[in-house]
Amino acid sequence: MGMLDHKVAIVTGGASGIGMAAAELFRAEGATVVAADRTLGEGITQLDAGSEEEVEAFVERTVADLGGIDIVFANAGISGGMAGIFEQSSTDWQEILRVNLVGPFLLIKYAAPHMKERGGGSIICTASVAGLRAGAGGAAYSASKAGVISLVKVAATQLAGTNVRVNAICPGLIETGMTAPLYEWARSTGREERIGRLNPMKRGGEPGEIASVALFLASDAASYVNGQAIAVDGGLSASHPFSIQDYGRTSA
Template sequence: MSTPMDLSGKVALVTGASSGIGQATAEYLAERGARVAVVARTAERGRETVERILAAGGTAIFIQADVEEPEAIAAMVEQTVDHFGRLDIAFNNAGMTGAVAPFHEQSLSDWDQVIRTNLSSIFLSMKHEIIAMLKCGGGSIVNNCSGAGVMAAPGLPHYTAAKHGVLGLTKSAAKEYAPHGIRVNAICPGFIETPQLGRYIDGPEARAAVEAGIPIGHMGQPIEIARAVAFLSSAEGAYISGDTMFVDGGVMCR
């Protein structure tokens, strides 16, 4: 009898897997039985994730790729399939927040980079992942989004626009490829304790102010996002597609 969220025999690809949510998800998918392609821009940290998975008895390879480069995106999927023979699960997690500034002070160069990293990369990743999954008879794609995908993030018009776009891509692909056995969903994390978030929450007073606005009362951990990705990618989530899952301690219900 299989255990809940059993991913044995599945092949997963996780981008931005060198730290935070990506690292936790790569490790958790491996724990559930998946063979994992760990994708990261920084080789040293990406290989550390692979070493952690191997030390825990899992199976993983490292693929160095910068999702700002279209050729690298195509190559990461190709290398995953070449090594493992298939692709069943993809977690498109890599992204950036961008510079915080009033709308009228944002530069075109910052806009271009944030859109390229957070939206164009998702489009290209999904494109190549779908091609691979069509050959395998189906699969699950989970896109990492944000609460900024459904409401404005002040000072971050580029990030807000990109994340709104991610939800549009998610729904479009979910509807188009459901007949082919490919499910596509998005996760909107709330305040999750990661190195990236730490750059914006400076000190105990700032942390207390953030947590005061979270109904559950505290920030989340990367593993909580990892579990949601595993659920959506497992047999337990087999009837879910085109969904936006908020994993945010109740923030959006406010």
């Protein structure tokens, strides 16, 4: 018996990385999954996550085909690079916010009423540790993810009494298509050991480690978890970054 038996789930950004890992895990746990992405692939519905027309049509089509929606994983996002405030244009910001922040808003707006009709459900949004504090992403990306964290809190409050839960996952450094340039650079220069060196786990994460948290939030096991932003970052956000060598090592 799976954790998501008889559930219908939407996963955006489902063609690779965290979205693909989550879609595969949700299916393995019994859910019927509709995965969407702007990049077409096997079993992928093409979707511009920041387009209101496309998101509304996507949600309505899913409901018509499958009878309803129980789980939404609003995971689609773009990086926008590491440019600072003074190197980016308003156009750059508008596009990053359109996909990363307006996208989750649109899924909540159009999916939540259907979930309410079914007696509840779980909405999960991918935020980032970059939305918790500076230094983990570019300016616009960080601002967009901070917005996602605020969005889930507001949405959870406005859906009070519906049994629709809304939470965010804040990944740290995860090896995905978005972070591929960093990983490739580290490996090509013999500096792979530096990946994730600032978190207590001393490593980067894998998409499946985020997908496992998404599964928990999607399931009834998280029935009392609502309006939260959960960091999954190897402990990076537990402190201000420092070099552990400066403090010495202590045995447990």
